[in-house]
Structure formats: structure tokens, C-alpha cells
Amino acid sequence: MDDLPVYERTLSVPQLLEQLPSEISSLVRSASGNQYLHALALGALNTTLTESVFRNYEPVVVDLAARWLRSDISTDYIHVLSAFARVLPFAPYLRPFASQYALSPTGPQSALTDSKELTIRQLDTNSTRNLLLTLFRLLSFDLETFSKAVSPIQLQSLFPHQDRVVRYLAVRCFALYMHAADAATENMLRVNTGTDPIEGEWEEITIDYRLLGLWEERRWASLESSIRNTRASRSDTDAMKLIDDTRDFFTSRSADICGVLIPRLKDAHPSPSSVVETPTATANLRRIATSLLGFKPILLVGLPNAGKTTLIDHIAAKMGQSESMVTLHLNEQTDAKSLLGMYATSSASGSFSWQPGVLTKAAREGRWLLIEDLDRAPSEVLGLILPIIERGELTIASRRERIKCAEGFKIIATMKSSYNIAGEEIAPTTSMLGNRLWQRVPVTSLPVEEMRDVILQKFSLLESRVPTIMDVYGRICAAFHGSLAIKGSQGRTPGFRDLIKLCSRLNHRLQRIGAKTGYEPTPEGVDDEILLDIVDVFLKYIPDKSMQMSLASVVSEALQISPPKSTILP
Missing domain, CATH: 1.10.8 (Helicase, Ruva Protein; domain 3)
Structure with a gap:
């Protein structure tokens, strides 16, 4: 198995424990609670085992990733960034954690964004390779977010590096950062690395780095298939047992919603909630929590009095979002301008100043936005929301301003279903503007x-x-x-x-x-x-x-x- 690339080593739990360092392996076998989760988090930072830990312990991976952010994880920051880069394509809900770690102004990797001191040149060749490959994966996953994690001057300083693999990776990262066209990228590679094969180690095999893109695609496809198979073979009982055994030891950055873990953007203690978690309510909460792991806006559909708003309030309290969440009650008279903002006279000087609306504030500050009865909203308001759910940005045409929605911004809407003449529940019309962009979540009424x-x-x-x-x-x-x-x-x-x-x-x-x-x-x-x-x-x-x-x-x-x-x- 050691002759295979890392991503093709589908390790079972016993095989994984054999590969872990003896100290960590013994803790995973015998410890419980906080020590158990801490040992798993450390084991997942081993670059040859990250994917195997993710596959076998995915139900608690949010808490493991939350532990990577803590200062008591005594490991190289490159290993933490590498672990995030390896699993982000299959767990995009970890992006808030990854971006927070990569962009932290006080973190150990913050020096990479400094264009004055060429810190990256102080690393040894192997560490530089690993860091650049990690940056390449992060930039390929989300260029706009992770381009802030390194200065282009730092990358350019590696163009004359003695190692051709380092030069190749530095050029590829620089080209991604600059949004360079394919022709420009090929020209930079030819100037800095030549035309000969660039052989080097990748995932514990030797490859020609000129074909890195194809190798990465092969890695993604292989991992996606193995992760899908593991998910299909894992029963709900096994997943819930893993959650139940460790629930009392989750960090404050992990929100447990009926067995579904969701990342919290900041340390928060859940507010009290009056929801009684009956079997139907639990099933509803799990569906909503699972949809929150994605990036699509969420549309809750259910009969009147099914508890749609109550369930969202409950989850917001668990996530520490209840105080900042903005609720909109839309109808035919709702004015889109009031949601965006308007010019108003200043009480001090009497001059006109821009006053942002609730939608603008929510997008800028990363709040949750709850829209009640979306089907009653006029087309003008839906047209205003459309760019947000399509591109994650809010456009204010009158000010020629483009606001990128902050991390944590989430749109959740409700819509009422009804009974037909035969007494059967029917969903509302699907002709709504932007209907395909919503993640519909059915909410079942309590028996x-x-x-x-x-x-x-x-x-x-x-x-x-x-x-x-x-x-x-x-x-x-x-x-x-x-x-x-x-x-x-x-x-x-x-x-x-x-x-x-x-x-x-x-x-x-x-x-x-x-x-x-x-x-x-x-x-x-x-x-x-x-x-x-x-x-x-x-x-x-x-x-x-x-x-x-x-x-x-x-x-x-x-x-x-x-x-x-x-x-x-x-």
C-alpha cells in the first residue's frame, strides 16, 4: 500500500491506528472525551493520514478542525494549512475556519502576507514545496478568500530559487493570484523553469509537475469516490454514537444541532431555547442543519404553524446568531430602497449622508437574514436579493458600490405550503424569480x-x-x-x-x-x-x-x- 499515492490509500480504522504515531494511536484506542478528540485532531495533521481521518471520522470533523485553530496544537502551521487544503473541496463548510487561520493577523503564518520581509525564503526547500502546494490548493479552491494569505512579492522572490519544483509552484500561485491568462502563465513558466520535465515528489510518488493540474484532478476524483463510499456505508446509528460519545467535550466553536456539527464563526455559548426535540422536530432540525453546511440560501417550506420560524430561532440560538439575526416580513408594499439604504439629513450638520438599510448592514457584517413569507415579496425585492444568492455580493447601483457579503452571512427564507381539495399537502409555485438557486428544506408538522x-x-x-x-x-x-x-x-x-x-x-x-x-x-x-x-x-x-x-x-x-x-x- 505504501507504493500508492497518499490519496489512494483507503485505510480502515484499524489500519489508520497502525499508521498513527504510537503515542497518538494509544490515546485514540484508550482515551475518551477531550483527550480522544485532541488525539484525533493531532493525527489528522499528519499529511499522509489527513484524508483517512476525514473519511473515518467525518461526523466530528468540524470539532477536529476547530481544535486546529487553538494555540495548544503544537505543530507546524504548514501542517495545519495543508490539512485544511486537503479536505476543503470535500468539506467546504470548513472554509470559515481555514480562512480565519490563514488570514489571522497574529497567527504564525501572518508573516507571509508581509511584502517587506521575504520570510518565505527562510524556509528549507521541502517546507517551501509543501507550503506552495498548500497555497496552490487553497487558491484553486477559493481565490478571492485565500489570495489575501500571501504577498505576490513573497511569491516572486522564489522565481530564482535553486529548486525547479519551488519555482514552478511559485509561478503557478502567482499566476492564480494575478488572474493571469493561460498564455501568460505558460510564458512565465517557460522563462522561469524552462521546457524540460520538472520531476519531484508529490503525495509520496514522483511526478512531472508540468502535469500537476491533471494529477490534482485525479486526486480529487479518487478522494470524492472513496469519501462517497464511506458515507454510504456509515449508518446513522454509527454516526450518532460517535457524536453522543463526544458531545460533552466539543469546543465552543462547534455547534451541535441534533447530531449535525456546524462551525461557529466565533466563540459563543448557546442561548437557551424552548424547543422540545421530539422525533419530528429533531428530523426537521437535522435537515436544516445539514443545509446550513452548504452555501446556498435556504428556503423552508411547510404548512402554517409547522414551526419554521421557531426552528430557525432555535438554531440561531445554538449558533450564537440570535442577537444579530435580522428578520424581514415582506409584503407587496415592501420598498426595495429601504432595504438597501437611502440618503438622509444629518441632525448635526444638516447635510445628506448615506444610511445603509438592513440588508446592506446584514451583508456587510456577516449576519443571518431571515425572510418571512418569501412568496409574498414583490419582484423588485427578489431582484435585489438575486445577485446576493448568485454571486455572494450586493450591488448598490446609485452609489456604484459593490459589497462582498462577509463571512457568516446567510439568507434563510420561509414559504407556506397548503392543502389541495383532496386534503393533500402541496408545495407553493416554483415560478418564483431565482427559484433554482434556493436549497429547499421541507418542514414537517408535528403529529x-x-x-x-x-x-x-x-x-x-x-x-x-x-x-x-x-x-x-x-x-x-x-x-x-x-x-x-x-x-x-x-x-x-x-x-x-x-x-x-x-x-x-x-x-x-x-x-x-x-x-x-x-x-x-x-x-x-x-x-x-x-x-x-x-x-x-x-x-x-x-x-x-x-x-x-x-x-x-x-x-x-x-x-x-x-x-x-x-x-x-x-
Whole structure:
């Protein structure tokens, strides 16, 4: 196997442990928790084993990469950059970590961006080769981000280097940095390296570096195939076991969303959330979290009251984004100019000054942007968002300004699905401007059994009343779904949000009368007050009084209240 290139060595976990240094291998075999993850992170920095560690431990690779950023990782910075460069094409969600490490003004590699001191010439030939190959891979992956990681003067200083491989790699990196055309690149290579073969070591085999591009493509294709096979063979149970065994030891830069790890841009402690992670809610959260690992804007599609906004708020709290997240409620009257910004008079001088809008601020500061009911947005606003989701930039034509969206900027939108005449859920129209650019994520509504579990966990005082509450809710929903007149008269049907609102009221009502368990006898009149709460939450917005009365009788029957009391409407 040692005769194969590094990328073709598909190592199983036992084979991988045999290849690791003995000290690290023993820790991976016997340690647990923080020591286990730390040993894996160190092992992954071995350039011959990075891809194998990634394949076998991908569920926790976000936390391993987060550990590479820490100062207690005692290793050469070239090894850290090389590890990022090797896995980024297959884990692009690690780009925030990689760019932060490569561009840190105080990091050990910061001297490479200094054009005054030619630090790169102080490295030995082998280290210079490794660094340049790493830079070549980073620039090939994302030129705009990683071009800031090195000065072109540093690269030019290597053109007369004694090693032809170093000269070749320096020219290729310089050409990428300068956006040089193919003809210009070939001319620079001919001048600096000649026309003879450039043989050197690459992935532990000897190649002609003039064919580096073809070798890199072969490496990508081989790794992509082996990683895809490993993912297909890894069961959800195995992945969750790895997460569960190490969950309590993840760093503050790793956000755990129901077993899916997402990189945090900065150290943050999750804010408290009121979401109860039932099986359906967990499945919804995992789908959303998986989509967050990509770069496409996310479109959540689900029935009204399915919890789309609540789920995003929950994830934002976990990610430390809840305080900075911007929420837009769009409609036909939304003015695109107010989202971009406008000129306003200054209170101090009286002159006009530019005041950026919420969209401009969010893009510039790397905030999350939540757009409610995207299907209600006018075409002018969708046209404004289109360049952002296509090219990652915001254009302000009136100022001739182009704003590159900062790292961390993410657009998340919601859209309501509906029922057809047969009672089946149907997705909204796909004729929306830029529809193909969105990552659609279906959000499943909670079944009745899970609604009951949520109420029991959030409102313990209602335990004795949950069967009655669910019976009332079921009858009201059945009445709405069974009557086109009711649905047509007010445009919305009751949902889980209304049920939680009702339970919150009832819980507070029981607290006010001093209930401790919810099983105590209640004073006379409490049942009437409960009826009024139900009517106020579910029926008050129905404009037709006779329909209110009809549904109130349904409620009174479920509450076992005599019919005359059902006429007590607020």
C-alpha cells in the first residue's frame, strides 16, 4: 500500500491506528472525551493520514478542525494549512475556519502576507514545496478568500530559487493570484523553469509537475469516490454514537444541532431555547442543519404553524446568531430602497449622508437574514436579493458600490405550503424569480402525539387536562378542515402555535390560583374562564358571529359544559 499515492490509500480504522504515531494511536484506542478528540485532531495533521481521518471520522470533523485553530496544537502551521487544503473541496463548510487561520493577523503564518520581509525564503526547500502546494490548493479552491494569505512579492522572490519544483509552484500561485491568462502563465513558466520535465515528489510518488493540474484532478476524483463510499456505508446509528460519545467535550466553536456539527464563526455559548426535540422536530432540525453546511440560501417550506420560524430561532440560538439575526416580513408594499439604504439629513450638520438599510448592514457584517413569507415579496425585492444568492455580493447601483457579503452571512427564507381539495399537502409555485438557486428544506408538522409530549414537557401543571385540551384542539381542527365556509371566511386555520398560546394561558391561570400539581380541585368558574380562553385563541378572529357560536358549542361539548354556557362569548 505504501507504493500508492497518499490519496489512494483507503485505510480502515484499524489500519489508520497502525499508521498513527504510537503515542497518538494509544490515546485514540484508550482515551475518551477531550483527550480522544485532541488525539484525533493531532493525527489528522499528519499529511499522509489527513484524508483517512476525514473519511473515518467525518461526523466530528468540524470539532477536529476547530481544535486546529487553538494555540495548544503544537505543530507546524504548514501542517495545519495543508490539512485544511486537503479536505476543503470535500468539506467546504470548513472554509470559515481555514480562512480565519490563514488570514489571522497574529497567527504564525501572518508573516507571509508581509511584502517587506521575504520570510518565505527562510524556509528549507521541502517546507517551501509543501507550503506552495498548500497555497496552490487553497487558491484553486477559493481565490478571492485565500489570495489575501500571501504577498505576490513573497511569491516572486522564489522565481530564482535553486529548486525547479519551488519555482514552478511559485509561478503557478502567482499566476492564480494575478488572474493571469493561460498564455501568460505558460510564458512565465517557460522563462522561469524552462521546457524540460520538472520531476519531484508529490503525495509520496514522483511526478512531472508540468502535469500537476491533471494529477490534482485525479486526486480529487479518487478522494470524492472513496469519501462517497464511506458515507454510504456509515449508518446513522454509527454516526450518532460517535457524536453522543463526544458531545460533552466539543469546543465552543462547534455547534451541535441534533447530531449535525456546524462551525461557529466565533466563540459563543448557546442561548437557551424552548424547543422540545421530539422525533419530528429533531428530523426537521437535522435537515436544516445539514443545509446550513452548504452555501446556498435556504428556503423552508411547510404548512402554517409547522414551526419554521421557531426552528430557525432555535438554531440561531445554538449558533450564537440570535442577537444579530435580522428578520424581514415582506409584503407587496415592501420598498426595495429601504432595504438597501437611502440618503438622509444629518441632525448635526444638516447635510445628506448615506444610511445603509438592513440588508446592506446584514451583508456587510456577516449576519443571518431571515425572510418571512418569501412568496409574498414583490419582484423588485427578489431582484435585489438575486445577485446576493448568485454571486455572494450586493450591488448598490446609485452609489456604484459593490459589497462582498462577509463571512457568516446567510439568507434563510420561509414559504407556506397548503392543502389541495383532496386534503393533500402541496408545495407553493416554483415560478418564483431565482427559484433554482434556493436549497429547499421541507418542514414537517408535528403529529398529535408529539404535540401532547411537548405540552407535557413545557406545561407540567396541565398534565391532568392534556387529554381534554387535545380533544378540544382535534374537534376544532376537524371543524375547520371540514367546512370550506369557515376557512374561506378568515383565511387561516388553527395550528400548533395557537395550541401553545392556549396552554401558556391555562398554565398561568392555574399558577395564579396556587396550583402545585394541576390535580387539585379548582374554584367554581375556572371552567368558564378556560372556555373563554379557548374561544379567544381559536375563534375570536372569525368575523361571522354564527360560526363563532357553532364552534363554541363544539368546544363546550368537549369540555362537558352545559350548552347555555357556550353562549358566553367575549
